[in-house]
Amino acid sequence: MTELAEPTTAWCDRCGESAAAGPHPGCATARALEPPRYCGHCRRRMKVQVLPVGWSAVCVEHGELRG
Template identity: 80%
Template sequence: MTVTEEWCDRCGEAAATGAHGACAAARALEPPRYCTRCRRRMKVQVVPTGWSAVCVEHGEIRC
């Protein structure tokens, strides 16, 4: 199964439309804010060693 990104994980807008260069640059320093699969706002926790982001539908991402 291949998962394609439908939504931008920083601004929440459609990934296929518009320029997301600023989003990509910001994501180098910030955790994701939106789930790329369902566009839900994720619960994000930042700690000194990294971050975690949780979507209620699709689970957790860690760095």
């Protein structure tokens, strides 16, 4: 799988709602502690694995993110 760079997203990677709908203050706060749950490109729910040394999130269409 390819690792994605920080993309311009159309969807919030935490709640899956439109990023253009306005700020998501709750999502921004949670993003500091949690991995993304939705793909910012296609809004699909991602498979997320959290490890002691980081996390990985996989979208079936767009590949893997690591943090």
